[in-house]
Amino acid sequence: MKTGVFRAAMRDVLAHKARLAMTMLAVLLGTAFVGGTLVFTDTLSDAYLDSAQKSFTGVDVQLRAQRRAGHDTARLVDERLLDRARALPGAASARGVVSGFTALAGKDGEMLGDGWATVGANRGDEDRRYPMAEGRAPRAAGEVAIDAKTAERAGYAVGDTVRLSVSGPVLEERVTGIFHTDDGSVAAGGTLTFFDTRTAQALFAEPGRYNLIELTAKPGTSAEELRRQAQGIVPPGTEALTGARLAAEQADSNAVSVRSLSPVLLACAGIALFVGSFLIVNTFTMLVAQRTRQLALLRAVGASRRQLTGSVLAEAAVVGLAATLAGLVTGTGAGAGVRALLSVTGDTMPDGPLVVAPRTVAICLALGVGVTLLAAWLPARRAAKIPPVAAMSAVHAPRTTRSLVVRDTAGGLLAAGGAALVIAATAMTDGRLPLALGAVLLLVGVIALTPLLSRPLIAAARPALRRFGISGTLAGQNAVRNPRRTAATASALTIGLTLITALTVTGASADKAVRELAGAGVYRADYYVSMANSGPLAPRTEKTLDDLDEVVATSPRREIPALVAGTEQIVVGFRTAVIDQLLEFDFTEGGFAPGDTVVVDEETATANGWRLGDTVEVTWPDGARGALALSGFYRSAFDDGYKVDVSVLDPHLDRPTAPEILVRTADGTSEATKRTLRAALGDSPAIRVQDRQEVADGITGSIALVLNILYGMLALAVVVAVLGVVNTLAMSVHERVREIGLLRAVGLDRRGVRRMVRLESLVISLFGGLLGIGLGVFLGWGIGEIVAAIGIDTWTLVLPWGRLALFVAVSALVGLVAALWPARRAARTDVLTAISAE
Template sequence: MLRTALRNVLAHKARLLMTVLAVMLGVAFVSGTLVFTATVSDAYTRSAEKGYDHLDVQLRPDSGGAEGRPGEAPALTGKLLEQAAALPGTERAVGSVSGFAALADKQGRLVGKGWSTTGANYYGTDDARYPMKEGRAPRGAGEIALDARSAERAGYRVGDTARLSVAGPVREERVTGIFTTDDGNVAAGGTLVLFDTATAQELFARKGEFSSVELTARPGTSQAELKKQAAAILPAEAKAVTADKLAADQAADIEAGMSGMRTGMLAFAGIALFVGVFLIVNTFTMLVAQRTKELALLRAVGASRRQVTRSVLIEAATVGAVAALVGLGAGIGIGAGLRSLLSSIGSTVPDGPLVVTPATVLTSLLVGVVVTVGAAWLPARRAAKIPPVAAMSSVHAVATTRTLVVRNTIGSLLAGAGAALVLAAITMSDGRAAMGGGAALLLVGVFVLTPLLSRPVIALAGPILRPFGVSGRLARQNAVRNPRRTAATASALMIGLTLVTGLTVIGTSMASAIDTMATSAMKADYQVSMANGPLSPEVGEKLSALPEVTAVTPLRNAPVRIHGDDEFLTAVNGKDAPQLLDLDFTAGSFADLSGRHAIVDEETAREKGWKLGERIPVTWQDSAKGEIEISGVYQGNEMVRGLMLDTAAVDAHLDRPLDMLVFVKTKDGVSEAGKDRLAAALGDNPAIRVMDKQDVSEEIAGFFTMMLNVLYGLLGMAVVVAVLGVINTLAMSVFERSQEIGMLRAIGLDRRGVKRMVRLESLTISLFGGVLGIGLGVFLGWAAGELIATGLSTYSLVLPWDRLGVFLALAALVGVIAALWPARRAARLNVLASIKSE
């Protein structure tokens, strides 16, 4: 039986090729995901470890203002640095200061895209953290040093003048040196700009203070021992952390970030494999049908049912193993390709080897074999149950009315329960789990019901197929001749289009909701922000001094403590805010926003139990205590919510005031020229963005479009597998109807008519799956949107009719492409040989 199974594998290479392709694609996605995430995670982890090679213990704040909380931050002063350097286990102590610093290249474009653009200090004359490759370290104001990677990307050399920004307008600094570094942010594509210590303290901290103090241990002193010594000199609410702990924490953060990406990508691989199951079932059903007499003969000469089942499963295991090995190789290539792709789009990954773990190899092989064997089990079981005499006479057991009734009953119950659970989830406070479970039940229920649905739905295609004459009528009849197989084929496409449609409906509706939320509260002409960083108050001051500007307000975060809880309030220009922000007040108004009077959004007031006129005790960032009085209640949104106070009442308590956004109104309103004038007033800073409402809308839409395109690419694999499934079904249909096709040719249907018949059958099956998928996707997208709307007041259903039309056209294209080979094969059948076939 083993030899028979292996011989059958080699005897049906063309049939099994599609199964190998389907399994290979799924396995390649799985292994590629595991290789890519393991490689990136390992590269970042190695980079992080190198980044801590220069220190053994780090002293840093544990709480306070340094983390945006009220109260004085622990001061890491020059005196503490001297005490740390004097510890018996310390060989070297370095004071570090760092913060956001955006670097522009010679063409004025932002380098590093703002996500990891950092500024720091060069400490002393022999700073081992940053060895100079060219030139010298910065020694005073107006001088900087650049990391070698950033200098190369930006085109700077020693002696050039570089443009950069630290939370405010552009600064022009002379490049005095270029250094090398193992800093993980630089290795990942970020930038690092070094200042002398005094300048860095002025920009990022306070005079004479540091963000952290880094200690190197003497030979023979362990990190734990040096940490214990440092604990004795630490100020309150500061802590000492070993380099090993810092590296381990960073590695854990990297792993957590990779885990989310890995889970998401594996979910799409699972979808592709699930769709591939339908193809595998159809393939082995066809192979068993072709070998019915052979299997019956084996039974007649003494093979048991178990042996017949086992022979088919051995065949499946062999195919699965081959597909898994090929998929593993392809996956390794995909992992390497994804890493290169990140580099090509500007997201540099640190250098490191391609990581292929034993777990990746084992997982890929298991996935390929288990999926293939599991999908082949049902056809194998059916083959073993065919009585030898009936099989040798080609009398196959067809599905009985009873089995169809049972199937339709089960499908109706599953679909009904799924739909009910989805609708119930809408009314729950946290219905995500119920929504997911209901959607899964509904999909399974519709899949079980698909044979029942195929006849009435495909019947609707009758008027469309009628103009094609005999070929059209035959195509419709052939599509419903074997409803189980048609259902399995259409379901593969249905699942892919359900997910694509549902995600598109949710994504389009979310983009519209966030656009409404972001722009409805904005009466200002322009919104000014920094690329991934805060804005200095100097930005607002410069803009308010322009003659064409009529109103300016920042959105400034201010940490406070209320009744023992850490909170953030937003400071605005109370005089100009009414002209720039559009808020609906349920009590009070903007006119009351002055002095210690504050306004609060309705939801926060309800949660805290605050009422109009209530006085609330607060502790400011500088530990000063005071009171604020609620003088207005407004309806908040995702952009503006919480406590809001006038900047004049807040700024005196802030160590370093920084703004999230600045809103601006001008005499002439919105125009490209006005936008350019504001940008020019800020030195054409590449890190500062000046946007009107239209720009904000386009940015939001662009983000969601990019996310949907990524999802389309990931789900594209499931569509490719669905195409293979349609090809497989048509090939089976042509095989089973060889005699019928021969008779049709004999009575006058030409080759062109045969090709048209097969193509129209393929088109009908594909559109059947497309209609079901789009319908289910719209329903699930609507239901998920209703759940989202409970937490996002601006959410409303938006049906992207243009994209839905594209999806339906895509389903039709799948049918056309899938029919190319089977139609050609059917047209080339020999008439006499086909008529004589059984």
């Protein structure tokens, strides 16, 4: 009997290929997204690791400044440490390396390698890791060597003069050589420029000082053994790392943007699969309903409930497996295609084989088949409850209203609880987790309530539908005939538009808040000077700006990691004597004071129970210890932490630098003043001079970029929702073949039938879309209230009416597009065949 039931299930799969096709497509799209994301990230990570390992060929151990809280402590090493490293018993050689950001300009004057590492370093004739392709290594000031990939991209040759900048005025250097390299940063699209050692020290460090030391082990000495030897000679603030550790670190750094995007991509794929689950439930519910007589006959001849449940789940497993395998193949191709596309568009990626890891296959199978089985379980369970006596009448009793009452009650409780949690989260200090939980509960509750909500809301559209005559009247009745099916169809679109609307409202509110914050007096500086790579500016940049007649106040924003009160923190330094002309600190108590003092945000002070006058212990990057007196507490909108005068930081730095300098000018902002500042800094392509508006535009531009990426990914959920609407309408048309035939027989023409189906689809899609937009606005408000609670007083709720109207139009378009095939199919129904159908 088991075999017979299974065979019947397989025959049903083959008999309903067309109806299951859209279910398979929904699962295929979701798993393809997951598989493509994992294949792309694994392939790139593997290629970066391989490339990074080549970069450190011949480097067994490296001595460098310790990194705390993700920041380099900016300590330098000297010749004495280099001599001691050469004397280590396990060291075959030791080489001092000095390097730093180097903006190499192309022939058009624009910086090459923008967005990736653009590095300059020292190189001697004895370095065999970078074999010369042409010419020779630089030996004196005014000479450079560049990597072969950069030379090819920019069209440079030996003897050419190149323009470059190392955080200061533009330098013009002669190319004496072009070399080959497997450096991972160059493979990722960056540039590598070599100077002679003395010139590199003058540009990036100090005479006789290095950023790091590279060691090669003697035969028979392992890298780990050499590292242990080196650890015994390094001074405080310096660490010894093996080449393998450095390669993994560089590979991870180069692939960080891909890795950070991967969870977002996977989340969007999960949303698409979740939306697709509604389509799967709908499909199997309809298939079970259409096979009532067959299933009941199977019960009558001895099939058990478990066997019937298993037969429906077997169909789902076959559909899920086929769709998942197709999705995995599609995703693998998509992952390879994205990498090829990035290479074509100029985003250089390291070469490497396509990686399809076993975990990728396992995850895709678990998700695709698992989601399909879970979604089909309810229809399967319902099929098992069909009594044998139903075989006599061929009609199974419909579900009672009791089940709908239970669903409505549960949905109401979940929606009310979720809404209450969202509202409560807005009053909490950190309400992100309660807000997320409340949003999930609210969304699930509203989805459960959708059958109840569909009747009154769709009924409200009936006056408009009557304008289309009998077709409109019938469309309104059909839309509410099966509220569960209508709800499942609309819910898919509701989920997608809820997320998209919440993102849109949050993004529009953030855009306005940033622009108001820039002009609200918090930022009082007229200009912000920084490096194109967000790295440190040269120390002389501060003096260059100070010496200009147009400038009335400047302050670096210096950052260094330190141990403060026993925890890793970033300490920020300003020129506190003039900071009130450049920034506004909202002090609740005290303020900046001379000497070894510090101000801290109010929240940190409260958490530690600190009062004015208390002291906190500090261990600086050079190992020195001290104590700072608390002189003030301030309220922070976004830039909290420990703030001191630069005179407190500078004694602990070998080479005081800053990633940003704030500038106040006598006449405010103007194009003439900006040109003066840029000219004083050598018109360097590596240095950015931005006014407040440009800084705000940069932040809001980043927000818009992120939103556009998320819109594109969430569009997959909308595509799956379209498939759901198509599927529902197609099944609805199949169920109503006899009814459509009778309508045709009494005078409704084909055009009227098409209009009826299109209007039904339109009203269901608009119902789901409007519900999603409403939920999205509410969640966007909740997110905004939490942001405002952390101190951003300029945050206000912004409803972008134009984009919200566009979403309504998209909902309508989804309905019309989804109805094309079902409407055509309904209109082409043969009248006599339809009337005689059972």
